[in-house]
Amino acid sequence: MVVQLRICVPGDLSAVALETCRxxxxxxxxxxVPGAAVVPEGDVIEVLIARESVEELLEKLEILKVRDVGSIAMTAPEFVLSKNADRAERAAPGDGADAxxxxxxxxxTGEDSxxxxxxxxFLVLATQLAGxxxxTDSPIAxxxxxxxxPEFGPLAALAVSxxxxxxxxxxxxxxALGVGFPVAMLLAALTAWxxxxxxxxxxxxxxxxxxxEFIYHPGPYSLIVAVLAGIAGMLSIIGRRSAALIGVFISVTTVPAAGYVAVAMVLGEYQKAAGSALQLLLNLVGIVVSALAVLLFYRMITRRLPDGVARSLRHQRSGNRG
Known part of the structure; x- marks a missing residue:
């Protein structure tokens, strides 16, 4: 799996950025492409690189402060025929799906949070459907x-944060969560009333x-399902497997629990409302904690740039400017 980076840099940083990429x-x-950038003025560097090595290259470009004076855009070509690309993928450590x-x-996560x-x-509509x-005792609804x-986006963003x-x-x-859920639940309660x-x-x-009944009867499996869903959801984000997120959405009971709290409160079923509120809390906490655990695991096994490499890049940048 290869990706393409498009890097815009000013002329005085172009040489060291080009050498770093090469x-x-x-x-x-x-x-x-010298002089291709007009606003701001500078050069454009395009890099085809194995996905496993992208993070390391981005770390180096971050040290060079490329994002402060230019830009970096990443795209994933759907179809690449290149023996060089095949060799690059074989030479890359690990697998692209795990990078x-x-x-x-x-x-x-930021876009969805x-x-x-x-x-x-979407949260209001989902809570209304849950209600x-x-x-109507309808599992389909x-x-x-x-x-x-849409609640997984902010939950994943909390874990990333x-x-x-x-x-x-x-x-x-x-x-988003603190405002969205109360508003959706209030409107669901109004509809029920x-x-x-x-x-x-x-x-x-x-x-x-x-x-x-499972909505207001939380138990050990409520937390277990939330944990598994959080792990699957974060892995799907890391590997850009959007299809897997559908399964994550369907497996957790956050929105149904919120809808049950609203309806039960209106009907005076306070014990069931408390049970569904606990179900909601277990789902929210379980998803965030498990997604955070996945990220911490990946951060632990991700190789950081050695200090010597970082110092060398800073020296090249300062020497190039001098």
């Missing part, structure tokens, strides 16, 4: 609510919901 292990191709590109993980109208709308599934719920100490990302994710006098469901609806 000397990077598992590099298949390096292309220099962690930390900036990429941060970007993916903001409190936006889109996020709020309907609860009062519950599964639909799980699939629609704790692993990388990017507190701004964590605060943003916490705001209006539905009872309209005769859409009876007041004893929760006494007949045998198919959704």
């Amino acid at each position: 000397d990077q292990r598992s590099t298949a191709e390096v292309v220099l 962690v590109i930390w900036d990429d993980v941060t970007l993916q 903001r409190l936006t109208w889109n996020f709020l709308a 309907i599934g609860i009062v 519950i599964v639909g609510a799980m699939a629609v719920g 704790l692993a990388t100490k990017q507190w701004r990302l964590g605060r943003r994710a916490a705001v 209006l539905s009872v006098p309209l005769g859409l469901f009876p007041r004893d609806a929760l006494d007949k919901g045998s198919a959704v």
Whole structure:
């Protein structure tokens, strides 16, 4: 698996950046287009490199402060025919699917962690679906609510924030969850409150919901499922396996539990509301903790640049400017 990096650098940094890219292990191709960048002015370097070596190269470019004076863009070509690329992949340590590109993980989770109208709308819709599934005793509606719920994005962002100490990302994710869930639950409660006098469901609806009892009966498996889902979700983000995330969404009981709390409170079933609230808490904590454990494991086994390499790059940059 190879990726392509497009690097824009000013002319005074071009030579050392080019040498860094060319000397990077598992590099298949390096292309220099002098003067191609107009705003800001500079050169463009394109690198075809094995995914396993991208993080190491990005660390070197970070030392050179490339992102401060230029830019780095990464794309994944769908189809590459190149013996050089094949050799680069064979020379790369490990496997591309296991490689962690930390900036990429941060970007993916950061995009899904903001409190936006889109996020709020999906969370409200998912909670409404959960409420309907609860009062109608419909597992299908519950599964639909799980699939629609967007809550894994902020939960993953919280884990990334704790692993990388990017507190701004964590605060943003916490705001999305802290505002999104109360608003969605309040609207679900309002819908339930209006539905009872309209005769859409009876007041004893929760006494007949045998198919959704698991929502307000948390147990050891509630936490185990949340932990497994958090691990699977973070692995899918690291490996960019978006299809696996669907299974993660369907396996956790966050949105159904939030919907059950809202409906149970309206119907005066406070014990069931407390049980579903505990279910919600177990899911949230289990997902974040397990996702954080995955990230810490990868950070532990990821090779960092030796101090000598870092010092050499800084010296090259300062010497090039001098």
